[in-house]
Every structure is written in structure tokens, then in C-alpha cells.
Amino acid sequence: MKAFELFAGAGGMSLGLKNAGFELVGAFDAWKLATENYNTNVGPHAEVFDLKDVAGAVVEIARRSPDIIVGGPPCQDYSLAGKREEQANASLTKSFSMIVSGVRPEWFLMENVIQVLTSDTWMVAKEVLKVAGFGISILKADCSFYGVPQSRRRCFVVGRRGECDGFLDKALERAASDRPMTLRDLFGAAVPEALYFPARMPSKRSVWGPDEPAPTIRSSSLRPVPANYMPHDEDAALIENGYVYTRPFRGGRGVRSVDEPMSTITRTSFERPTGRYLNAQNEKDPVSAADTAVLTLSQISRIQGFPADWRWLAKSKRDICQMIANAVPAPVAARLGKVIMDWHRGESGAEIIDGFVDWVVLKGRSRSSGYNVKSSLRRARKLLGNRIFDNVEMEIAALQQLAGFVSLPVASKSDIRQALRLYTAFLNETPKVKKKGRLRKTPAGNDNLSAALVDVDDTDADFGT
Structure with missing residues (x-):
């Protein structure tokens, strides 16, 4: 399947779809720095383009004949961290729907904060997509059940021309893991589904995740992870400390254990606790915020799903964190992309209802x-x-x-x-x-499903996008 991304940023969603087997045929974003980072790491697909120019975008994208258009329109106007006023940024959700309707690919995938689903803007955008013949499925998910150690709560809207509404609901839900991914899972020695490629130097890491490129294969490669393996120094320090701090939102707690997911990554996730927080710390924090580990940019990037060898091009630390926070986590995009790919190929499909x-x-x-x-x-x-x-x-x-x-x-x-x-x-x-959609059968015994999926009001704020 050929994919074109709108609002691509540094390329998190594109990377995930590429890992799921999609062919990337183009990407647009208005921020030049983000497109430079995309092209350095994902491939030479990204161009600077103002997506308020709907007609121009339709012409340019149609030339590439994508099977799917994907993207996460800006969410500041919907996010709990913003003013909740639907203005210029909200209009870009309409732009997304109009571009999809104009190009008429077979599929689309849109990501946003969950609050978008109750917005006037989405009601208009949804009607545009329905008139264009798209059946729509919606997943409201905690991303820690979809491949990243971060309780990032987001909605994913999937559409396919000619299908009925709800056609993919259960398949998207079944893609959730049995439990949330924790910081220890990512940074500790026992990494789920990890591969062990022994490094030649102690300063280099040897454990690689399933959603990133492996190092050069040698005769000693692909051995089991040894019981005495130690993670990289900065990761070992994090695991040894056991706690991290991230600036809370609206009185929430700021300290997390490494045995739970991180809260939503934002453009301020690298900041240390201020005196104001230390003097009025949340009563649910397990330890003093002053005693927590300091997250490095590399760790923040990996919590958001970027591989360790990703090269961030920017002079400002805040710009790097902005690009990280804006991104759709690549492992999440890969997991949902596989659901779409399997359905597209006819390798999975709806089940006949019992009875x-x-x-x-x-x-x-x-x-x-x-x-x-x-x-x-x-x-x-x-x-x-x-x-x-x-x-x-x-x-x-x-x-x-x-x-x-x-x-x-x-x-x-x-x-x-x-x-x-x-x-x-x-x-x-x-x-x-x-x-719930035609030809639907509810899976039995999936006790984690209600934890992986979230209600509209159960959301984390997003300072990043």
C-alpha cells in the first residue's frame, strides 16, 4: 500500500507505517525544521507545504496515487492544555477531510486528541468524509497498550471507501497488548520481544527493539539476552533511581515509577521540577520530585517511539522536544498500520456473528x-x-x-x-x-480491552501539538 502523510512533522507516523510494510510516496508539513528531520531519518519524502491550500494539496497528492492518506492535524484547539476554542488550527481538521475527499484514496487514517470527537469541526469533517463514501471506524486508545511506555490517550479514525461505519472497530481493539508497556520494559535489561546483538564496545548498546533497524549482523549476533546484561549507562541510572518527573497538568502528579508508563510526552518533558512544584507536591507522588532521575533527550525520544539511532537536527532543545511531542509514536502507527494492511489484503476480516x-x-x-x-x-x-x-x-x-x-x-x-x-x-x-458494525463478533475473555480503550473524558493533556 502506498501512503502519503499530512502534518507529517518529523515522521513518527511515516516511520511506523514504513515498518509495517507501507511504501511512502510523500509527506507535507508547514515546519521546515520538521521536514529536514523527516528527510534525514525516514527518507526524502517530506516537503514544506501549507495545508490550508486544499486545492493545491489535492493536485500534488493525487499525482502520487496513494492508497492511504494519513495524518494528525494540529490539536491545540481541542486539547485540555489549550483554550478549547475552535479557531485556525481546528480548521486544519476540515482541510484534512477535504483533501482526503478530493484525492479519494481507498483508505485514510487520522490521529488526534480524544476531545476532537466532540468538536463542531469534527462533525463537519466527518460529514465531508461520509459524503465521499467512507465508512468510519474510531479507536480511543491508551498508547501504552499499543507499543510505547506512555499513557498517551488519543483517538485514531480509520476510513475506507465503500465500507460501513464500525467495520474495523474490533480489529483495532484486538491489536492492544495484554498489559501497558512500562519504562522498565523499554530501558531495563528484560525488554519484551528484544533482540540481543552483542556490541563490540561497552559504551554501545546490545539490546534492540522490534520496531527499529538492527545493527550490522555478525556471526555472534542473535544470541539470547544474557542474565547479567546491563543497559546503557543513562538507562541504567534511570532504572536504578526508579522514578522520573514530568511537569503535571491541572494538579496531577508529577512523579512516575519506572514500573508504569510515562505520562504524555510534551515539549517540556525534559524540564526539572520548579520550586513552585516542590513546595506543593502532589500527595500521590511516591517520592520527592527532587530525587527523581533526569530524562535525557534520547530517552524522551525513545519513550515516544523513535529509535535510538534517530538523528535530531536542531539548535534548540525545546525545538527537538516540540518535534518529539508532536509525533505519532511509530510503534503505535506500525501496529494500527498492520491491522489496515491485513484487512486491505483480505488476510483478516469481519466474523459472522454467533447465532x-x-x-x-x-x-x-x-x-x-x-x-x-x-x-x-x-x-x-x-x-x-x-x-x-x-x-x-x-x-x-x-x-x-x-x-x-x-x-x-x-x-x-x-x-x-x-x-x-x-x-x-x-x-x-x-x-x-x-x-457496532455489520458482521461483528465480540471477542471473549479479553479482560484488558477496557483498560486499553478510554472514554472521551479520560484524557491526558497534550502540551506538544
Whole structure:
């Protein structure tokens, strides 16, 4: 799949999609410094472009014929850290929707703070996307369940032309880990899914994560992580101290243990606690903020999902932190990108809801006939590449354009059409299921799901974007 990123910043989302197997065909951002960092680290795809110029963007992006347009429009106007007034930055969410609708890729992926979902701007942008024919799925997630040690709460809106609303909801939810990633997971010796490439010098690290390029492979590579391995000096100091400080928001606590996720990375995450905080420290802080470890820029960058060998180009430490805070964490983008890629290829898809065969039997058919109907429905899904259309007549019309369907015997084609109509009738009699999207089955036993997903009001502020 070919991807084009809007509001690309330094390239966190692009890096994640690249790691998931996407081909990057371009990226736009208005900040020249961010595009320079993107091109240095991700690839020569980024250009300086003011996305208020919707018509110009549509023309330029359409030339690249992307399969998916992605991006995180600025969120200051929605964030709890801002004034919550929908002004110039909020209008760029509309720009995103208009560019997507003008280019008409098959897919889009948008990231923002969760508060965007209750904004007037999103209501307009969503209507633009719906008129353009996109079915929309929304994930409200804590990013610590999606590959970074940071309780960054964000919404991800995924759309595909021709699908029904909610088509990807459960697949996105199932991509969550069983538990949140902690700072110890990232910086400690026992890194989940880590690979051990023994370094030639003690000053170099030997443990590499699954979402970054490996060092040069040698004959001694890919050994198990030894029990006595020690992390890099600065990481070892962090783990030994056991606590970090980050400037809190609206009276929240400022101290975190390394055995929990960091709070949302912001452009001030490198700052030490001020006298004002030390004199009125949050009662829930486990230790004094004065005694916590100091996060380095490298550590802040890695908490946001950038690899350790990422090169930051900027004279100002605050500019670097701004680019880090603005980014969509690459591991999160990679995980969601894989869900999209699998669905696009037809390697995963919606499941038939339990109870369909019983419903067919209640309507007067034999159980063997019910299983035949279910088999015909599965055949239809396979022919359609597991797509879920917004109505059954659209599905049947699409089927009738496929060579695989046209070549079937008349009786088989009739069975498939009938199975699709029966399933639609079944969904119409189970409205609670239909509300979540057609062909949806709730996974059993996923106890962590409610922790990985968050409500609209359960959010961290974002000082960075």
C-alpha cells in the first residue's frame, strides 16, 4: 500500500507505517525544521507545504496515487492544555477531510486528541468524509497498550471507501497488548520481544527493539539476552533511581515509577521540577520530585517511539522536544498500520456473528440448510475480499462485477445473494450488534480491552501539538 502523510512533522507516523510494510510516496508539513528531520531519518519524502491550500494539496497528492492518506492535524484547539476554542488550527481538521475527499484514496487514517470527537469541526469533517463514501471506524486508545511506555490517550479514525461505519472497530481493539508497556520494559535489561546483538564496545548498546533497524549482523549476533546484561549507562541510572518527573497538568502528579508508563510526552518533558512544584507536591507522588532521575533527550525520544539511532537536527532543545511531542509514536502507527494492511489484503476480516444459524432455523429452515447459508455467506465475503459494504444491494452489485462470481453456476450465485440478504435481515433484528458494525463478533475473555480503550473524558493533556 502506498501512503502519503499530512502534518507529517518529523515522521513518527511515516516511520511506523514504513515498518509495517507501507511504501511512502510523500509527506507535507508547514515546519521546515520538521521536514529536514523527516528527510534525514525516514527518507526524502517530506516537503514544506501549507495545508490550508486544499486545492493545491489535492493536485500534488493525487499525482502520487496513494492508497492511504494519513495524518494528525494540529490539536491545540481541542486539547485540555489549550483554550478549547475552535479557531485556525481546528480548521486544519476540515482541510484534512477535504483533501482526503478530493484525492479519494481507498483508505485514510487520522490521529488526534480524544476531545476532537466532540468538536463542531469534527462533525463537519466527518460529514465531508461520509459524503465521499467512507465508512468510519474510531479507536480511543491508551498508547501504552499499543507499543510505547506512555499513557498517551488519543483517538485514531480509520476510513475506507465503500465500507460501513464500525467495520474495523474490533480489529483495532484486538491489536492492544495484554498489559501497558512500562519504562522498565523499554530501558531495563528484560525488554519484551528484544533482540540481543552483542556490541563490540561497552559504551554501545546490545539490546534492540522490534520496531527499529538492527545493527550490522555478525556471526555472534542473535544470541539470547544474557542474565547479567546491563543497559546503557543513562538507562541504567534511570532504572536504578526508579522514578522520573514530568511537569503535571491541572494538579496531577508529577512523579512516575519506572514500573508504569510515562505520562504524555510534551515539549517540556525534559524540564526539572520548579520550586513552585516542590513546595506543593502532589500527595500521590511516591517520592520527592527532587530525587527523581533526569530524562535525557534520547530517552524522551525513545519513550515516544523513535529509535535510538534517530538523528535530531536542531539548535534548540525545546525545538527537538516540540518535534518529539508532536509525533505519532511509530510503534503505535506500525501496529494500527498492520491491522489496515491485513484487512486491505483480505488476510483478516469481519466474523459472522454467533447465532446466525439458529436464527435461520427459527425462520423455518433445517439446521443443515442454515449451515449451507452460512457457507454461502463466507463464500461471498471471500469473493469481496472481506469487505463490509454499507448495504446489501451494494454488496450484491459489487459481487456481480467480479469474474469469480460471474463464473459460478446460477444456483450458487442465487444462494450467495440469498445468504447476504438473510444476514442483513438477521442484523436488522439484532440492532445492538448492528450498531457496532455489520458482521461483528465480540471477542471473549479479553479482560484488558477496557483498560486499553478510554472514554472521551479520560484524557491526558497534550502540551506538544
